[in-house]
Amino acid sequence: MKDAIITISREYGSRGRTIGKRLAEKLNIPFYDNEIITLSAKESGFSEAIFNNSDEAPVSSLLYSLSMFGAAATTGELPLNDKVYIIQSGIIKNAASKGSCVIVGRCADYILKETPDLIKIFIYADVKDKIEWAIEQNGIGPDKAKDLIVKKDKKRAAYYNYYTNEKWGSAKNYDICFNSSGMSVDDAADFIDLYIKSKAK
Amino acid sequence: MKDAIITISREYGSRGRTIGKRLAEKLNIPFYDNEIITLSAKESGFSEAIFNNSDEAPVSSLLYSLSMFGAAATTGELPLNDKVYIIQSGIIKNAASKGSCVIVGRCADYILKETPDLIKIFIYADVKDKIEWAIEQNGIGPDKAKDLIVKKDKKRAAYYNYYTNEKWGSAKNYDICFNSSGMSVDDAADFIDLYIKSKAK
Numbered sequence: 001m002k003d004a005i006i007t008i009s010r011e012y013g014s015r016g017r018t019i020g021k022r023l024a025e026k027l028n029i030p031f032y033d034n035e036i037i038t039l040s041a042k043e044s045g046f047s048e049a050i051f052n053n054s055d056e057a058p059v060s061s062l063l064y065s066l067s068m069f070g071a072a073a074t075t076g077e078l079p080l081n082d083k084v085y086i087i088q089s090g091i092i093k094n095a096a097s098k099g100s101c102v103i104v105g106r107c108a109d110y111i112l113k114e115t116p117d118l119i120k121i122f123i124y125a126d127v128k129d130k131i132e133w134a135i136e137q138n139g140i141g142p143d144k145a146k147d148l149i150v151k152k153d154k155k156r157a158a159y160y161n162y163y164t165n166e167k168w169g170s171a172k173n174y175d176i177c178f179n180s181s182g183m184s185v186d187d188a189a190d191f192i193d194l195y196i197k198s199k200a201k
Numbered sequence: 202m203k204d205a206i207i208t209i210s211r212e213y214g215s216r217g218r219t220i221g222k223r224l225a226e227k228l229n230i231p232f233y234d235n236e237i238i239t240l241s242a243k244e245s246g247f248s249e250a251i252f253n254n255s256d257e258a259p260v261s262s263l264l265y266s267l268s269m270f271g272a273a274a275t276t277g278e279l280p281l282n283d284k285v286y287i288i289q290s291g292i293i294k295n296a297a298s299k300g301s302c303v304i305v306g307r308c309a310d311y312i313l314k315e316t317p318d319l320i321k322i323f324i325y326a327d328v329k330d331k332i333e334w335a336i337e338q339n340g341i342g343p344d345k346a347k348d349l350i351v352k353k354d355k356k357r358a359a360y361y362n363y364y365t366n367e368k369w370g371s372a373k374n375y376d377i378c379f380n381s382s383g384m385s386v387d388d389a390a391d392f393i394d395l396y397i398k399s400k401a402k
Contacts, residue, residue: 201388
């Protein structure tokens with residue numbers, strides 16, 4: 001099979017990250033998620049904590065505000081979050097240039113849009129399943145879980161829309177969009193795999 | 202396997218209708234497309250020609266205008282296209298009530314939204330492939346083909362958005378959205394089939 005660079009965007013609670021990880025295992029190719037953050041942090045000298053936060057809130061975040069009023073702004077440099085985005089973009093491009101891989105989140109679909117053999121996936125799920133997942137993951141009640149999934153997805157959408165000028169979750173930005181509710185992680189990974197294999201024929 | 206009511210919305214030139222037909226053959230279940238129109242026409246007494254046109258232009262069409270200024274409007278009845286929509290909805294609901302089937306177009310996903318085991322698909326394709334398809338199907342040149350696919354999809358979107366208040370092609374209205382470019386009709390049908398079987402487990 002020729003190279004397959006697979007990007008996964010996902011709603012919080014859709015198990016998109018886990019599905020991506022399983023897919024990478026099945027295809028025996030690298031998987032990038034937190035690894036990218038770590039790599040980026042090491043390469044740039046920024047602390048890992050900053051990178052962890054930067055994914056969540058591109059605009060009006062504390063870090064963004066700090067950067068606007070901090071050294072970067074006064075010296076006419078880019079805001080901190082934009083710097084982080086640029087460094088992450090470099091890491092993502094470098095990872096993809098090495099061959100087949102799965103990359104979750106971080107606008108990778110947009111960053112790699114000129115890459116041949118790019119397969120862009122968007123995974124969502126029924127609200128009730130996302131709430132259940134959030135309860136399990138965080139040990140919180142249903143009301144808090146409901147709030148959390150709304151907030152998480154708002155932040156992911158804002159981050160994506162801010163850096164790409166595209167609309168997060170708009171079908172035609174992706175090769176496949178699907179609702180993972182009622183599917184096992186294994187079956188969801190097989191489903192993506194079948195699509196890749198059909199295209200590669 | 203339990204019943205699977207599968208609706209397919211598709212861009213013009215994505216081969217969505219053909220993929221749906223192949224899927225119905227594979228699953229050995231009924232396929233509804235032009236059949237619905239014919240059934241509707243026979244049942245309602247409207248001529249088949251009216252039904253064929255009604256799918257394409259819900260607003261500002263000649264038929265719509267005629268209906269507004271014709272007998273239906275002056276007697277306070279519904280516009281003709283709305284009547285056709287209501288009759289078609291009845292036929293679609295009746296078809297789905299009989300068990301597993303594939304239904305292409307005609308807002309079937311929206312009409313059947315309360316149906317258990319509904320699987321909603323949206324199929325699109327790369328512009329270059331849609332143009333190629335339109336050239337082949339209609340024996341026209343590339344420029345005309347390009348115009349045609351834009352017009353056809355505008356009409357499909359307008360029809361869908363008018364009758365459903367939802368957005369045609371918005372990922373989360375469907376269970377799967379996918380780009381069929383570079384896939385064989387057979388592989389695309391298998392891809393949908395795998396999803397259905399994963400959900401039915």
